[in-house]
Structure formats: structure tokens, C-alpha cells
Amino acid sequence: MNPQVTRNGRPRILTGDTPTGALHLGHWVGSVKRRVELQSTHECYFLVANMHAFTTRVDLSAEIRRDSIEIVRDYLAMGIDPKQSAIFLQSEVPAIAELTFLFAMLLPFNRVMRNPTLKDEIKIKNLGETYSFGFPLYAVGQTADILAFRPSGVPVGEDQVPHLEMTREVARRFNQIFCKVSEHAEDSDHEKLGGTFPIPHADVGAVGRLVGIDGINKMSKSLGNAIFIADTPKEVQKKVGKIFTGRQSPTEPGDITNALFQYVDAFILDPPRVAELKDRYSRGDNIGDGHIKQEVAEALNKMLEPMRERRRQFEGDDRAIIDILKDGCIRANQVAEETLAMVKDATKLAYFPRRLTIG
Numbered sequence: 001m002n003p004q005v006t007r008n009g010r011p012r013i014l015t016g017d018t019p020t021g022a023l024h025l026g027h028w029v030g031s032v033k034r035r036v037e038l039q040s041t042h043e044c045y046f047l048v049a050n051m052h053a054f055t056t057r058v059d060l061s062a063e064i065r066r067d068s069i070e071i072v073r074d075y076l077a078m079g080i081d082p083k084q085s086a087i088f089l090q091s092e093v094p095a096i097a098e099l100t101f102l103f104a105m106l107l108p109f110n111r112v113m114r115n116p117t118l119k120d121e122i123k124i125k126n127l128g129e130t131y132s133f134g135f136p137l138y139a140v141g142q143t144a145d146i147l148a149f150r151p152s153g154v155p156v157g158e159d160q161v162p163h164l165e166m167t168r169e170v171a172r173r174f175n176q177i178f179c180k181v182s183e184h185a186e187d188s189d190h191e192k193l194g195g196t197f198p199i200p201h202a203d204v205g206a207v208g209r210l211v212g213i214d215g216i217n218k219m220s221k222s223l224g225n226a227i228f229i230a231d232t233p234k235e236v237q238k239k240v241g242k243i244f245t246g247r248q249s250p251t252e253p254g255d256i257t258n259a260l261f262q263y264v265d266a267f268i269l270d271p272p273r274v275a276e277l278k279d280r281y282s283r284g285d286n287i288g289d290g291h292i293k294q295e296v297a298e299a300l301n302k303m304l305e306p307m308r309e310r311r312r313q314f315e316g317d318d319r320a321i322i323d324i325l326k327d328g329c330i331r332a333n334q335v336a337e338e339t340l341a342m343v344k345d346a347t348k349l350a351y352f353p354r355r356l357t358i359g
């Protein structure tokens with residue numbers, strides 16, 4: 001872990017999600033579980049990337065607003081505590097937009113377009129040639145989301161690692177150009193040598209890429225292949241029943257690296273049982289996919305039940321959610337404005353102080 005610590009002595013982390021739909025099991029194993037673990041030892045900032053949702057849903061602002069609120073409900077359901085962690089809206093932290101503009105100058109255009117996650121998204125989400133200018137800009141914006149908080153780590157799924165790499169490049173370049181940090185400096189020394197930014201690392205969760213129920217693509221809220229945190233027990237059972245393996249019979253030796261077994265590994269929290277299932281499945285010892293799916297669905301519903309229970313407390317009460325976001329925005333702006341002031345100092349853009357007010 002990067003030695004960077006905050007005033008309260010805790011290392012800081014930042015991460016977030018785009019409100020393109022509700023949160024699913026991929027979010028849990030890839031990132032949110034890790035956030036819940038870190039919130040008692042770290043200063044945590046969790047961003048709802050509502051501006052980024054406009055990059056693919058510009059005509060759906062009402063849905064973006066609804067999903068922004070639902071994502072917060074999902075966070076609360078999964079165990080994020082708004083007293084410990086700041087949950088905030090990207091659109092209400094103006095320093096992020098200002099830093100995006102500046103950081104866009106630090107990244108060659110072709111470097112942004114080479115980003116493999118962007119290329120994958122253009123393909124998987126069928127964006128063709130008609131995506132907005134704002135779409136690739138979101139990758140630059142994400143470097144600003146992160147660096148506005150000068151975090152030591154960023155808990156994310158595997159698909160975000162290329163974005164983190166770009167963020168690290170921006171941080172290094174900024175420190176080299178504006179803070180005279182040597183290009184030979186170790187990443188861990190940048191702040192010590194006067195750099196504004198630490199070089200943050202990706203903290204990938206236990207399962208970096210949970211496959212969707214189609215058995216092919218990453219589970220994704222935009223692709224119709226997700227099991228959502230808010231799904232009912234019946235929906236979970238039905239969706240698990242659809243996980244595609246291609247296996248024909250219970251006596252056919254099965255492939256324990258298939259999609260179904262990724263779920264067995266991730267969610268059946270009984271190692272001897274997992275070992276037994278793998279042994280019998282790989283030998284084709286009269287064990288059908290249907291049986292394994294039943295056990296996976298039971299394990300999932302057991303895990304999701306307390307989350308459903310917590311969620312019920314916030315059902316129908318948008319005001320309570322908006323208050324949580326407001327409190328989070330106030331806390332987030334304190335750090336982001338401080339970062340922006342440091343950036344303005346370093347870039348000779350500081351002319352006079354400014355104060356931001358919320359509420």
C-alpha cells in the first residue's frame with residue numbers, strides 16, 4: 001500500500017459506479033465487498049458517476065436520476081455505512097470537471113483511444129461510429145474522479161485496470177511537468193519529492209471479472225446478463241438456471257473453469273463442498289448442471305437476504321437518500337477543492353481563493 005495517509009491518519013480510497021442500472025453480483029465481488037472491508041480502516045469516497053452515464057444515455061436523464069438513487073440504496077444494502085464513507089454525486093463536485101479539462105491536455109488523443117476498456121465497450125455496447133465526443137472523454141474524466149481525491153488505492157474490477165494505468169500516467173506527468181519530480185523517480189516517492197499527486201494503485205477484488213449468465217461477457221448492467229443485488233429469491237433462482245455451460249448430460253465430464261464454476265468458487269463458501277463438486281463434475285459422476293445451479297442459487301440467496309433486509313429500510317424514501325448524497329458531496333468537495341487549489345498553485349492558475357457552498 002502506498003504510504004500516503006490523510007490528516008486523520010487513514011489512507012484514502014476512492015472508487016465509484018456509473019448509474020446505467022442497478023448494481024449486481026459483479027460489483028459486489030469486483031469492488032464493493034472490498035470497500036465494505038476497507039471502510040473502518042480507510043477514509044472512503046464513493047462516487048456515483050452520473051455525468052459519465054450521460055456519455056451513453058444522453059436522452060435518458062430521468063433514468064439516470066432514478067439509477068443514481070437506486071445505486072445508493074444498493075450501497076446501503078451491501079453494507080456501506082454513510083457515516084463512515086462519503087457517498088457523493090460526480091455532478092456536484094465541480095473540481096472533477098475542471099480537472100478533466102486540464103488532464104485532457106496531459107494525455108495524447110491516440111493514447112486515450114488505444115485504451116482497451118474503451119475499445120471493448122464500443123464493441124460490446126454496439127456504439128459503432130456514432131458515439132459522442134464525451135464517450136472517450138469519460139476515460140479522461142475518470143482520471144480526474146480519482147486524482148481529485150489523491151487516493152492511495154482504488155478498489156475496482158479488472159476492466160478498470162487500463163483506466164487506472166492512464167490515471168497513473170496523468171499523475172506522473174503532472175508531477176513531472178508542474179512539480180519538477182524527476183522522470184526517474186519511483187512511483188512511491190512522488191509525493192515525498194513534492195509531487196501534488198500520489199500514484200494510486202488498482203485494488204482488484206477477489207473476482208476481478210465475474211462472467212454474466214450468458215457465460216461469455218463480463219456481467220454488466222448494460223448487457224442484460226446480470227443478477228442484481230435487489231433481485232428477488234425467485235429471480236435469482238431463474239437467472240442462475242440460465243447460466244450457460246453447453247454441457248449435455250450429468251455423466252459428461254464437465255469443465256470446472258466454466259461460467260457456472262466461477263459462481264461455485266465465488267459464492268459457495270464451503271471449501272470441502274466446492275472441492276467435492278469439482279471432483280464429481282470433472283469426472284462426470286452423475287451430477288447435473290441443474291443440481292449445481294440449485295446449490296449456487298441457495299448460496300446466493302443466503303448471501304443476499306441480509307442485503308434485501310437492509311434495503312427494505314430505505315425503500316420508497318428518496319429524501320433520506322438525497323440527504324446522504326448531500327452530506328457526501330459536502331465532504332467530497334472539501335477534499336476535491338483542496339486538490340484543485342494545489343493544482344492551481346502548481347500550474348500558476350491560482351489568482352485568489354474561492355469557496356464552494358452546498359445547500
Ligand code: ATP
Pocket residue numbers: 016017018019020025026027029030031155156157158159160207208209210211218219220221222223
Ligand atoms: P456498464 O455496463 O454501464 O459499464 P458495469 O456493470 O460495467 O456497467 P460499472 O459502473 O462500469 O458497471 O463498474 C463499476 C465497478 O464495478 C468497476 O470497478 C467495475 O470494474 C466493477 N465491475 C462491474 N462489473 C463487474 C464484473 N462483472 N466483475 C467484477 N467487477 C465488476
Ligand code: MG
Pocket residue numbers: 220
Ligand atoms: Mg462498466
